[in-house]
Amino acid sequence: MSTERMQRQTLRMTLLRHAMVISMLFLAEPSVAASRSPESAPGTVDRAAVRTQDRTARIDTALAPFVASGDFMGVVAYRYDGQAPVIRSYGLAQVELGVRHRPDGIFGIGSISKQVTAVAVLLLEQDGALAVDDPVARYLPEFKPDDDIRIEQLLVHTAGVADIYDLESFGRSGGAVGRFAEVIDELAARPLTHAPGTTYAYSNGGYAVLAAVIERVSGMTYAEFTERRIAKPLGLRTLRQIGPDARTGRVSGYDPHGIDGLQPARRPATAFLVGSGSLETDAEDLLAWTSAIHSGRLLSASAYGRFTRDHGHAYGYGISVFRRFDRPAIGHDGRVAGFSSDAVRYPDDGLSVVVLGNVQSVARDDIRRIVAAAALDVEIDAGVPPADLRPVPASIELEALEGAFGFGPNLTVYIDVRDREVFARANRGAETQLVYRGDGRWFSRVLYATVRFGRDADGRVDRLIWGEAEDAPAGLRLAEGP
Known part of the structure; x- marks a missing residue:
């Protein structure tokens, strides 16, 4: 060994x-x-x-x-x-x-950062420095000037900007090396996934562009703006952009590995996360942020109304708008290498609930339901981790599973096998290990999802089925090898 x-x-x-x-x-x-x-x-x-x-x-x-x-x-x-x-x-x-x-441990909060970015944009609008219906090219003339992309389309994920994890530079280094200016240049060079304003497609790249707009309009870096205009006025002592230096109280992040193990996570370069997932904080400050922004701090009534309005697909500006436990809820989750998080406001109850984990796992979804249900005195059937994860039998020919499987024009899942361990990767993103469950089923402890491999009449693997339901989406094999 x-x-x-x-x-x-x-x-x-x-x-x-x-x-x-x-x-x-x-x-x-x-x-x-x-x-x-x-x-x-x-x-x-x-x-x-x-x-x-x-x-x-x-x-x-x-x-x-x-x-x-x-x-x-x-x-x-x-x-x-x-x-x-x-x-x-x-x-x-x-x-x-x-x-x-x-x-008081400090955690990366991933995509919870998006609501902070959205509030930063709205603060600039309140200053009279921009308007959300302005074209992006007014402030970033070098960014796709021939495409009529509006700031609001970036906020609600309808602009068509490519995702960060689809960039070639991210794929080359696994996100380890990058500069923010170069990330924006590469996003500008990539074709749009759709015409602006026509389709919803969640994009971390769109929020990177928003961060670039914030920097250009304010004359400050994204980190400086969020600290001066948001963290300090609200007294949030731990909310800041993740930097390369060691920080007292910062916890280590881990990714699941094997049946019940963990391995240290390799955090992406902050350049790939600015605007979309680059912030860190502790639980008390995340509670304070959630309470403050939904209680009339920072934003005018008009701006707050647009921030929390459902602009389609249950999404506001950097925040989800939905119902849970038969009551309105406003919040967002986050997941980045080594960390999973969630922050939700239940406005009718005056309740804020947060989850900060240093394991990258969508088990977080069960955790957030458990905590909120307890706080609200609501009875639920709490989920539990799968109890049937097991070593891969020697009889299974793992190499037969390798390949590329297409789930649509913008999503390809690659299956790779190394040292009799199976890994899945969407587009150019990070890998997630698939752990054997038996009966042809595999489980991702990162995504908390079960997948299956379908076979054709000759017994060859020809599709990847994402989920256990009969109508679960299936991706057809595109090519041999990743």
Whole structure:
């Protein structure tokens, strides 16, 4: 066994031991005890404290399987307006050294950054420096001047700008090396995916262009603008753009590997994330941001109305607009190498809920439902990690699975096999490992999705089926090899 694989195996075993111990510890130690408030009469119990204790115990119990499986480590929190935040931490901030999470750990928040970018644009509009229906070329004349792309189309993902993860420069280095100006130049050189304003297509590239507009109009870097105009006025001490230097409190990020293991994530260069996913913060500041922006801070009533309006496809400006638990909700999730996150506002309840994880896994979707349901006293069937992940049998010919599978004109999924491990990659994006579940099924711990391989009459793999439902989308084989 190679030294690298031995280190990887040691890391997986360390994580599993710590996760099992931690899951037992936090279930035995509720964070809020039943107590008498100063105003309570002697012998009475503070009902609010008891309710909080019941909620956190419910969260602890439901999250335990995800912590034990290695699919979640991090901090979850909620706060009702006018009340103290409730913050719970689970697992390890630094696996190799066994460092436990603290409530004030700093995490990459991925695409939650988009709502900050959108607010930055609206602040410039309030300043009279731009209007969201202006053409982008007015401020970036070098960016596709022959295409009538409007700022609002970038905000709502209808501009047709290519995604960051489709850029050749990202593919060449795996996102490790890049300069922001060169990213914008490459986006300008790429053809549009559709005519502006005609189709919704989620694009991190569009938000990179918005960041470039912010920089050109304000005369500040994106990092400077978000700090001076957003973080400082709101008192958000930890919200800032991720930089190359070490930072006290920053947690390490991990990607799932194998059945129950983790491996250190390689963070993309910030140049590829500016505007779309480059910010980091802690739970208390993310709660404060979520409460403030939905409570009349920074934005005028008119600007806030456009920020949270459904402009189509349940999307506002950098934020999703939807219903959950039969009530309105406004928020966004985030996922970037080593991190998964979520921040949601329930406006009718005056409630903000956040999830910050240092494992890149869409197990986050189950986590966010669990935390919000507990905070709202709503009963749900909490999900659990799959219990049937297993080693790949020696009888399976993995090389037969390799190939390119087309799911449409703009999406190709590549399957690659290395050292009897199977990996999937969409377009030029990052890989996700597929772990065997049995009966021809494979599971991505990153995407929390099951896939299957279909075969033709001769038994050859001819399609990749994404999901377990009968009508799950299928991609037909395009070519041999990735």
